[in-house]
Amino acid sequence: MKIIDNTLYQITVPTPFAVGDAHVYLLKGDVLSLIDAGVKTKEAYEALLIQLKQIGYHPRDIEQIILTHHHPDHTGLIEAFPRAREIMANHLVDLWLRKDEQYFNRYEDFFKEYFKQCDIPERFQSIGKKLRSLLSYAGEGHLTRTLEEGDRLPGHPDWQVLNTKGHAQSHVSFYRESDGIFIGGDHLLKNISSNPVVEPPIHEGERRASPMLQYRSSLLKCLSIEISQVLPGHGEIFSNVSEIVQSRFNKQEKRAANVLAFLQTGKQTAFQLCQKIFPVRYESQIDLTMSDIIGQLDYLEASGLVSKSTEGTTEFYEATTAAK
Missing domain, CATH: 1.10.10.10 (Winged helix-like DNA-binding domain superfamily/Winged helix DNA-binding domain)
Incomplete structure (x- = not known):
């Protein structure tokens, strides 16, 4: 656990994934919020419990959950907070929290067609099985509020929502202009290039997004604001934003x-x-x-x-x- 300031704490939980540990952030304000929720494992929950206790809190004290994006290492423990009345994120996250079968079926169909278009051999076409496996690490619920570009976080009016699509179509980040702190999820990591992941369109018949182009645009957005520290979803906190962004472009x-x-x-x-x-x-x-x-x-x-x-x-x- 790291104390960022008297309103903000970094809590680190293990994941079973190659990316390693994930960070979630406890944010004090008019309400007590948790930004991101780790992965759905006993080990992650126990680590969260210990570190919340060090700060003087328990999962039942969390009043709202704020998510950067829909990936399971960021949504896993949303069911662990019995008094959290609000869960908020980009609207696309709701499809994943509700485990929308219609969308998942379309997801699988999209990748079957996509693999054919790319001429990928059939032995690699197990995207459906992988999706189902990953979902076992994700929490289940529904959004009570959606977040859009320019919104202020409820209970934390000094924090602004920024759309940072690329790594995920649902990705948002949070920026505090007064001191330049940027909670970036997986958008910008110090030692790992965030892979812009291909996703199917939300509505049948639409064209898929171009995540690399979105990611480049979101990186440029980071250069347009004054960021003093990036609090990432994985890895070290860092401040050399322009250097990291330029290295990603290069x-x-x-x-x-x-x-x-x-x-x-x-x-x-x-x-x-x-x-x-x-x-x-x-x-x-x-x-x-x-x-x-x-x-x-x-x-x-x-x-x-x-x-x-x-x-x-x-x-x-x-x-x-x-x-x-």
Whole structure:
């Protein structure tokens, strides 16, 4: 547990995921709030209980829960606070808290079609099983209030909501202008590049979002405000925001250049590019590596350097004359 100031505390709980421990934040104000809720495991709950006790509180004292996004390592323990009358987040989080079967079925259908378009072999097409497995770590409930860009956190009027889409379509962050503290969830981490993850559109028939382009826009938003400290969802607290943001841009643009170099030898599918850019990782992390490749292709296409065509059900990419 770390004391940030007399109204704000960082609590760290374990997760079973490769990303490691997750941070949640206790926020005092007109109400007692918890920002994010760790993962749904006995170990995480016990760690939360111990650290709340160190501050002088118990789960029954929490009055509202505020979530940065829908991923299970941020929503897992929402059911552990019997007197929390409010749960708030971006409206998309509600689909995940309610475990909306109609949406999950559409989610699975989207990825089946997406894998066909990318020409990904059938042996990798287990997205449905992975989704169900991850949901076991997520809490269940429903939002009582939604948060939008520019909102003030109820009970904490000095905290402003910022949309920071990219890593997730539901991602929001919280900014206190008076001292520049930024609670960023998974948007900006010190030692890990937040993977902009491909998600299906919310409504059938719509185009999917371009998470890499959204992520770049959200990073630029961080440069447009004065941030003194980033309190992240994972890893160390840090203050060198412009340096971290620039390193993220550099890394992404370098990978995009590598993708473009492969495309200058001829048209290829996203999966073929994934195998070349991630020759080992793609075998065990097909979802994350493919999200990265699709993100680079979206970026290159938006820059006019790559074009896309369809042959049968398969999408191919090739470098444009502007890139040659």
